[in-house]
Amino acid sequence: MKHLLMATSAMALLVVAGCQPSTETDVQADATPEATPTQTADASSGSPEFGTFGIDLSYIDEATAPGDDFNRYFSGKWLDTFEIPADKTRFGVFDKLAEGAETQVHEIIEDTAAAEPALDTVEGKLAAYYNAYMDTETIEAKGLAPVQPYLERIAGIETREDLAKTFAATGFSAPFGGFVDVDSKKTDEYIFYVSQGGLGLPDRDYYLKDTQNNLELREGYIALLTNMLEAAGYDDPAGAAQMVYDLETDIAEAHWDRALGRNRNLTYNKMTKAELVATGEDFPTEILLTELGLGDQEEFVVRQVTPTAEEIEDNGLTEEDLGKLGPGVAGLLKLAQTADMDAWKAYLTAHFLIDHADVLPAEIDDAVFDFYGKQLGGQPEQRARWKRGVDSTENALGEAVGKVYVEKHFKPEAKAEMTELVENLRKAMRQNLEGLEWMGEDTKVEAYDKLAKFTPKIGYPEKFETYDGLTIVEGEAFANDMAVAEWQYADMISQLGQPIDKTEWFMFPQTVNAYYSPNRNEIVFPAAILQPPFFDLYADPAVNYGAIGAVIGHEMGHGFDDQGAKSDGDGVLRNWWTDADTEAFKARTDALVGQYNEFCPIENGEDDTLCVNGRLTLGENIGDLGGLSMAYTAYKLSLNGEEPPVIDGVTGDQRFFMAWAQVWRALYREERTRTQLATDPHSPPQYRINGIVRNMDAWYEAFDVKEGDALYLPPEERISIW
Incomplete structure (x- = not known):
């Protein structure tokens, strides 16, 4: 499963070209359709849940x-x-089924670990990853030593070229991001999509609208940034935190309104590499692309580009709409070039600790939960470590788990x-x-x-990921987290220039959800939703x-x-x-x-x-x-x-x-x-x-x-x- 941004590539039930169907499933234009009756099983064979x-x-x-x-x-x-359980922000049928799947996955992981598989097998990687995540004693003993080389790299940034290389490196935040997906206008090819990013609060409006709730959240967020920068050794963490918040406000000004950003006519903007580099003006965008492993790509799709007069007219955009569209990716590249370097360094430092908090000492992890979990989400208690371990392991090796899940539970x-x-x-x-x-x-x-060309996928993929090339180390939770991120990115960009993989899924079999992919014209139903x-x-x-x-x-x-x-x-x-x-x-x-x-x-x-x-x-x-x-x-x-x-x-x-x-x-x-x-x-x-x-x-x-x-x-x- 390649890790792209679901919100931009598919429509999920809860937040590629279609295959021509066979004659058995094609519906003839002159026929009056009659649905095949789906009867319940004989009462003697079971009863409803x-x-x-x-x-x-x-x-x-x-x-x-x-x-x-x-x-x-x-x-x-x-x-x-x-x-609502104290460790949740909501509860309903989806959550109840997800709890059941979580328990089943936990049993799969525990059983796998108990067998003590060799570390060079996918089962061994699964066991070692989970065990390292659960070993909080070792995580505490290591303190911030594992992240120190990364913090030192940030501290050593002197030029915009250094900044571009750090934005591109594994594990660091950036004001822009991207993913590989099927080219929506040339669906037999993959292309890299460039998109806005970089905010620590959920949306631009949290920075730009001065409601009482937003003001309180900003105060809590700045307190979190201060906490992170103090842990990183800043002499004036509060002052640096304010710099980060002000920088993120500038990022928010460049962002597009979320509702307007749904418009696919506006977000498909194909550019040559030269055009994308020119969009960045003085920022070393070419170095950024090279460091991302994209230097050989001739074209990109840039999602947030200021609409032309023709696009404004064709899409019926009003003055109010235009006021909600920041300069997008071009504005973010300009900000990368012009914003104070110390602000960027503080930004990278704080976000590095926030982004990896779950594999860092409790002092960091708890502070991040206090803001994102308690204040922003209203969640009174942190989830049990084993539940978080299941989530993290699924993110890392979810198809390895999914293969066993299907065998046992579908x-x-x-x-x-x-x-x-x-x-x-x-x-x-x-x-x-x-x-x-x-x-x-x-x-x-x-x-x-x-309609005839809709491709349904039901239960599980035809082939499961084997995670070849992913190196997991026993007892190294942070290193494993970084290794997974690097492997996933390399796996994703390896699709560029390759034939479209029509067997690919963007959810695991054990996920309680479903989705539609417009540029593949496929509907996908994982195994876990197919239950009462x-x-x-x-x-x-x-x-x-x-x-x-x-x-x-x-x-x-x-x-x-x-x-x-x-x-x-x-x-x-x-x-x-x-x-x-x-x-x-x-x-x-x-x-x-x-x-x-x-x-x-x-x-x-x-x-x-x-x-x-x-x-x-x-x-x-x-x-x-x-x-x-x-x-x-x-x-x-x-x-x-x-x-x-x-x-x-x-x-x-x-x-x-x-x-x-x-x-x-x-x-x-x-x-x-x-x-x-x-x-x-x-x-x-x-x-x-x-x-x-x-x-x-x-x-x-x-x-x-x-x-x-x-x-x-x-x-x-x-x-x-x-």
């Missing part, structure tokens, strides 16, 4: 009408009584059932496309082609369609959201829409933006009211709305015209929508919600439930929702896109 048909009804709040708050109606008793029949469900959702999407009144036939032909309540071999079909069916539909929906729809069936970034259909699509998506802008989970008075950013979350909201709509169509097709049974007084449609509410049941700490609203393209979970169902006619009928109910929308205001 939850309730009698796959839904836990024990948390229903009878005092709340479904039409007033469907989330609270279905989960009210849980929302009122559940306490049922082959789940993959077969899931494959069938994916094809049923594909057929349902085809039917929905055929019925669209707002889309013309020319655009539909392209949409059919894209998302997917239950023994649950009623309505439940599986309302849960994993909607997840499948969500990822398919990303192929047709406001950004995914800019790529064709082969993953190529191009406009395949007629102007009229583009305008009709935009009218619907703008209406969805308006709906979500009205959702405000934090309302503490006029000066502290925070609402969902409907533009930032648009892609995920389209995925949710389209996904649940597709899943509902697929469910109805699976019935072949028959009425589903009423089970325990619950109708089929009610079970379908309850399944959706069940998988998104969650609680967030307020601090986590604040960060989510500022940075996350996903809406808070209560709005992923309520904001979607209120747009579906079938939900109104299933729960007898009427005018006057809080979630009621008149039929003409209900949004249907896919």
Whole structure:
């Protein structure tokens, strides 16, 4: 698994060219699709994980009408009584399943270590990495000695050439970053993408908006920087910390607004190497690229480039929008050249300690948690060391763990059932496309082609990484951390100039999530999400369609959201829409933006009211709305015209929508919600439930929702896109 920036390359369920399908999975244009029924297993072979048909009804709040708050109606008793564990900032179905996977992975690692495998095997590397991470006694005894050569390197920086080389070196922070991915306009080649970076706070707005919460966080962040610089031996750590914060404020000024940065028309800017070097003006960008191992690359894609007048007009950018776009990568390269060298050295020093805190003494580790965990996230307690060890080991050698995880915990029949469900959702999407009144036939032909070319990946990759060339040393937690970072980067850039690896995954099998990749046109479902309540071999079909069916539909929906729809069936970034259909699509998506802008989970008075950013979350909201709509169509097709049974007084449609509410049941700490609203393209979970169902006619009928109910929308205001 290559480590690229997921947020920029794929759309995940929670924050490459497509393969032409075989004739068995292709949907003919003149056919009326019929979904293959997905029946539950015989009752004698098992029973659902939850309730009698796959839904836990024990948390229903009878005092709340479904039409007033469907989330609270279905989960009210849980929302009122559940306490988020002290080592978490949120808790829901994803987190519960992740806990289970974490325990299973821990057992795999412990069993592997107990066998005392040779260090030159992948099992030996896995065991040695985890054991070194867990050996806090040795970490404490070493103190800051392991990082001293790196701090001395920073202290020895004298020229901008030295600075460029340090930015490029393993383990150091920089105001810009990058990754290798498929070229979105030439999907048979890899290219290096250059992007903004360098902030210690989650987003530019934390530096640029003077809310009371931001002011308090800045104070805490500067205190953390002071702590780090004091540990590094600075004579005036407070003064140096202020320099770092001021420098990061300048970096934030150069950054792009997160919502506008979603626009793929604006973030695809191909440059020659000479053009990129010229963008950096006096900064030694060529040295930077050479040190990064990119000196032989002829072209790059630079993600944040000041739009041209033509781009401003084509993308409908307003003066307000332009005010949210800093100078981007060019501005950051200029800042690297002009900002005070002592500020850069203090910046590199503080961030080096912060970035490697988990393999440094507790004094450093605890200080970093106190800010990022407690103050920023609202998390009262640090996670147990073994849990953090599992996370770190997965980041380092996750596919080695994943191979064993699949062997031990993934049922082959789940993959077969899931494959069938994916094809049923594909057929349902085809039917929905055929019925669209707002889309013309020319655009539909392209949409059919894209749908047919979706490549599903289910459970686990065809081949697992063997981690050849990665050297792990027993008892050296920090050195191993650095070795992994260096190996991962070298592994990533080794793709440049090579054929596209269509077997590549960007999540581990043990990850509870899913994603869509637009430049590969593929939908990916790791093994760990294919379990109750998302997917239950023994649950009623309505439940599986309302849960994993909607997840499948969500990822398919990303192929047709406001950004995914800019790529064709082969993953190529191009406009395949007629102007009229583009305008009709935009009218619907703008209406969805308006709906979500009205959702405000934090309302503490006029000066502290925070609402969902409907533009930032648009892609995920389209995925949710389209996904649940597709899943509902697929469910109805699976019935072949028959009425589903009423089970325990619950109708089929009610079970379908309850399944959706069940998988998104969650609680967030307020601090986590604040960060989510500022940075996350996903809406808070209560709005992923309520904001979607209120747009579906079938939900109104299933729960007898009427005018006057809080979630009621008149039929003409209900949004249907896919």
